[in-house]
Amino acid sequence: MAKIAISGMGIVSSIGMNVEENFNSLVQKRHGISRLEHIESKLNNSIFVGEIKLSNKELEAQLGLDQAHNFSRTAMLGAIAAQQALKSAELTTEGDQLLGFVNSTSVGGMDMTERFFYEFLISDEYQRFIELQNTGVNSKNISDFLGICGISTTISTACSSAANAIILGARLIDSGRLERVLVGGTDALCKFTINGFNTLMILSDDLNAPFDNNRKGLNLGEGAAYLVLESEKSLQNRGKQAIAYLSGYANTNDAFHQTASSEAGDGAYLAMQKALKKAELTPTQIDYVNVHGTATPNNDLSEGRALIRIFGDCVPDFSSTKAFTGHTLAAAASIEAVFSILALQNQVIFPNLNFREKMIEFDLVPVTATQDAKLYHVLSNSFGFGGNCSSLIFSKHGE
Amino acid sequence: MEELKIELKNKLITALNLEGMTADDINDSDPLFGDGLGLDSIDALELIVMMDRDYGIKIIDPKDGKTIFLSIETMAAYIEEHRNK
Amino acid sequence: MKGKCYINGIGCVSPQKTHDGSFLEEVIDFRNASVYEVSKPDYQKYISPVSVRRMSSAVKNSIVASSMALDEAGVDDLDAIITGTGFGCIQDSEKFLKGLIDHDEDFLTPTPFIQSTHNTVAGQIALLRKCRAYNFTYVNGANSFPSALLDALLQITSMEANTILIGGVDEMAPHTRALFQTLGQFKKNDTEFDYLDNKTEGCTSSEGSAFFVLSNEHMEETYAEVVDVFFLNNLVSQDVKTFTIEFLTRNNLSPNEVDCVLLGKNGDLTFDVVYDDFSSLFPSSNQLVFKHLFGEMLTAPAIALWLSCKIFKTQSIPKSLALDVPRSSVNYILIYNQYRNSDHSLMLLKNV
Numbered sequence: 028m029a030k031i032a033i034s035g036m037g038i039v040s041s042i043g044m045n046v047e048e049n050f051n052s053l054v055q056k057r058h059g060i061s062r063l064e065h066i067e068s069k070l071n072n073s074i075f076v077g078e079i080k081l082s083n084k085e086l087e088a089q090l091g092l093d094q095a096h097n098f099s100r101t102a103m104l105g106a107i108a109a110q111q112a113l114k115s116a117e118l119t120t121e122g123d124q125l126l127g128f129v130n131s132t133s134v135g136g137m138d139m140t141e142r143f144f145y146e147f148l149i150s151d152e153y154q155r156f157i158e159l160q161n162t163g164v165n166s167k168n169i170s171d172f173l174g175i176c177g178i179s180t181t182i183s184t185a186c187s188s189a190a191n192a193i194i195l196g197a198r199l200i201d202s203g204r205l206e207r208v209l210v211g212g213t214d215a216l217c218k219f220t221i222n223g224f225n226t227l228m229i230l231s232d233d234l235n236a237p238f239d240n241n242r243k244g245l246n247l248g249e250g251a252a253y254l255v256l257e258s259e260k261s262l263q264n265r266g267k268q269a270i271a272y273l274s275g276y277a278n279t280n281d282a283f284h285q286t287a288s289s290e291a292g293d294g295a296y297l298a299m300q301k302a303l304k305k306a307e308l309t310p311t312q313i314d315y316v317n318v319h320g321t322a323t324p325n326n327d328l329s330e331g332r333a334l335i336r337i338f339g340d341c342v343p344d345f346s347s348t349k350a351f352t353g354h355t356l357a358a359a360a361s362i363e364a365v366f367s368i369l370a371l372q373n374q375v376i377f378p379n380l381n382f383r384e385k386m387i388e389f390d391l392v393p394v395t396a397t398q399d400a401k402l403y404h405v406l407s408n409s410f411g412f413g414g415n416c417s418s419l420i421f422s423k424h425g426e
Numbered sequence: 427m428e429e430l431k432i433e434l435k436n437k438l439i440t441a442l443n444l445e446g447m448t449a450d451d452i453n454d455s456d457p458l459f460g461d462g463l464g465l466d467s468i469d470a471l472e473l474i475v476m477m478d479r480d481y482g483i484k485i486i487d488p489k490d491g492k493t494i495f496l497s498i499e500t501m502a503a504y505i506e507e508h509r510n511k
Numbered sequence: 512m513k514g515k516c517y518i519n520g521i522g523c524v525s526p527q528k529t530h531d532g533s534f535l536e537e538v539i540d541f542r543n544a545s546v547y548e549v550s551k552p553d554y555q556k557y558i559s560p561v562s563v564r565r566m567s568s569a570v571k572n573s574i575v576a577s578s579m580a581l582d583e584a585g586v587d588d589l590d591a592i593i594t595g596t597g598f599g600c601i602q603d604s605e606k607f608l609k610g611l612i613d614h615d616e617d618f619l620t621p622t623p624f625i626q627s628t629h630n631t632v633a634g635q636i637a638l639l640r641k642c643r644a645y646n647f648t649y650v651n652g653a654n655s656f657p658s659a660l661l662d663a664l665l666q667i668t669s670m671e672a673n674t675i676l677i678g679g680v681d682e683m684a685p686h687t688r689a690l691f692q693t694l695g696q697f698k699k700n701d702t703e704f705d706y707l708d709n710k711t712e713g714c715t716s717s718e719g720s721a722f723f724v725l726s727n728e729h730m731e732e733t734y735a736e737v738v739d740v741f742f743l744n745n746l747v748s749q750d751v752k753t754f755t756i757e758f759l760t761r762n763n764l765s766p767n768e769v770d771c772v773l774l775g776k777n778g779d780l781t782f783d784v785v786y787d788d789f790s791s792l793f794p795s796s797n798q799l800v801f802k803h804l805f806g807e808m809l810t811a812p813a814i815a816l817w818l819s820c821k822i823f824k825t826q827s828i829p830k831s832l833a834l835d836v837p838r839s840s841v842n843y844i845l846i847y848n849q850y851r852n853s854d855h856s857l858m859l860l861k862n863v
Binding site: 166277279281282 | 640
């Protein structure tokens with residue numbers, strides 16, 4: 028495939044409200060995991076989360092929304108990150124029908140629905156939030172806010188969502204349907220997902236420890252991140268340079284279980300294999316893997332086995348950054364795409380926090396300190412419910 | 427104990443939505459998972475909630491479910507011993 | 512290399528009897544109904560009792576519709592499964608949320624949570640077929656299905672994929688329906704109205720699943736060629752006429768070459784006028800409507816695509832769909848749909 032240029036990015040997460048803050052937290056090993064504060068839940072004192080410590084009111088103010096807005100928290104986080112991405116690409120949206128938007132979310136407007144579910148029927152005060160149950164409305168709020176007038180859509184494939192938004196964006200550029208496209212994902216914490224993951228008994232009551240032998244599960248997080256993908260032609264016309272390239276991608280299905288990954292990581296293996304093929308790269312050319320690494324017993328074992336199947340004895344340097352941000356579900360893949368690009372730009376590998384002891388099943392040890400490295404190609408994995416597996420390969424500008 | 431076993435069978439059928447089955451279709455020693463009744467890990471999580479809600483038994487590690495939920499017999503025995511509801 | 516995209520198999524579960532091979536020979540009358548219920552197929556024929564026990568209607572209907580489409584096309588090996596859904600698995604979402612609120616976060620069970628994710632349908636089809644291929648789900652209001660179709664069209668015409676299963680699916684749940692009635696988006700219960708001469712606001716919610724096997728190979732079973740699909744959230748800088756003419760021009764077609772336009776009119780006084788603007792471009796085409804028979808769901812464009820396939824195959828237009836005297840041969844069909852003057856989509860199909 029023709030490499031797809033990346034010309035901008037934006038991010039909000041529990042370790043920072045922009046690209047720079049996120050980068051600083053990563054290299055200085057400052058995680059964003061804490062107790063849950065903005066939501067009243069019975070689980071407040073039993074779980075940890077990657078929460079953005081800004082209230083909805085503060086987010087509204089940051090975006091300059093008026094009183095009558097119907098943004099969910101998910102959409103507000105998305106709008107902030109998406110606005111940054113466009114700004115960093117130095118793009119304006121007005122009248123640009125060849126600039127599109129591929130959003131992704133799993134939570135959508137659930138944070139509002141769960142607050143007013145019964146109240147909606149008796150009081151009209153919050154009824155404007157009802158239509159957020161139509162998930163597309165959340166994306167529409169973001170695209171209207173930014174004035175995007177090209178093709179716009181939303182993907183929801185659980186924890187791989189944003190990777191798939193990036194894949195569709197690449198396809199829209201590749202086919203010539205769009206010249207520029209904002210791609211990524213957003214999810215806010217809400218009671219629905221917190222309790223949902225709790226019923227699956229995969230939430231840790233401690234800081235999540237990816238690839239550690241005694242890992243106890245994941246911490247949920249919230250955040251949003253977007254990339255601007257752009258055709259080479261459009262970049263040239265604007266006299267801009269790419270910050271990095273998307274050189275390969277693939278999506279597959281594990282077809283094993285609705286929530287669990289297969290023993291040997293079949294879907295993950297296929298996703299990595301196909302992404303490498305698409306990028307026309309051999310496994311040895313991958314310098315760093317930003318693994319999915321949710322820190323659940325099942326994921327890390329399955330992903331580790333898939334890594335060994337692809338890379339054999341030469342598994343590249345790898346780390347999970349979920350110990351910093353928590354698992355941000357639909358946003359995870361775009362947040363980690365930003366981290367992968369930051370790694371390429373700064374030639375640095377971010378540490379896998381909280382790792383103490385390698386898993387008994389194999390010999391894989393993640394990078395645990397901020398480490399300088401020569402990086403040309405970075406692989407980023409994202410796997411989700413419904414067996415959904417995605418792998419993306421980012422390459423350094425000029426490679 | 428016999429009463430508990432029948433109660434469990436009926437609860438299983440309702441909780442897991444085993445349409446068209448009756449308590450008579452499940453033998454006390456039939457394996458509930460795998461080749462027996464064909465239940466899976468999601469059902470195990472459902473049963474963990476049922477144990478807590480109906481019998482006040484908290485199962486912290488889902489792996490423990492494997493031995494407790496082997497059959498109606500093992501489940502009933504475990505409940506008899508640990509119940510506080 | 513640029514290939515063509517053919518529809519080689521179709522399957523549909525809807526409020527009408529679309530699952531039994533017939534084509535609206537017999538029509539179920541939903542006049543003044545407050546909800547369009549699905550005409551149920553024999554689920555047991557398609558799904559084993561062990562699998563069926565956790566499935567909501569969206570999943571069940573989709574398993575049936577997708578099996579029908581795959582059987583017709585005679586394919587097993589898929590390069591992708593792509594679905595679109597407006598509300599997703601709203602029944603299980605509602606069930607889990609009610610449990611959470613009613614019992615104050617206690618004794619929640621995982622099944623409705625697992626089944627509530629938007630990609631449940633596509634994931635379940637993959638799981639049942641052991642299909643490890645590309646698996647996407649679009650959730651973008653009334654443009655969810657057109658998004659799925661665009662993704663598939665790009666993959667098929669670029670020869671990245673040979674055979675793709677796509678589908679549009681929606682279900683409704685009681686509380687959510689009540690909320691949208693409160694909002695005025697759905698008609699209140701017991702509203703009396705005439706769909707084709709409506710004087711009331713809102714639409715009537717419906718459910719259903721329509722699936723299609725797309726391929727770059729023309730076969731004896733082929734129903735139609737998907738020529739193009741396009742959609743926008745809003746028509747800000749242009750009106751519906753410009754939007755449509757630009758689309759046709761890109762496809763080297765003039766309005767008088769379009770034999771039928773299939774309109775997504777849903778009986779909402781306020782928003783159906785948008786279709787009148789669109790229709791005025793096509794004075795010589797047959798004007799068809801379908802939502803009086805099928806109700807409104809966000810993935811209704813999938814139902815419209817199914818109807819178009821049937822029209823091509825039978826080269827006949829059921830009287831119940833036509834606003835004027837139906838013609839006897841159909842070469843091009845253009846489907847136009849929007850929801851509350853938002854999520855505008857065009858799908859262009861050609862007889863082969």
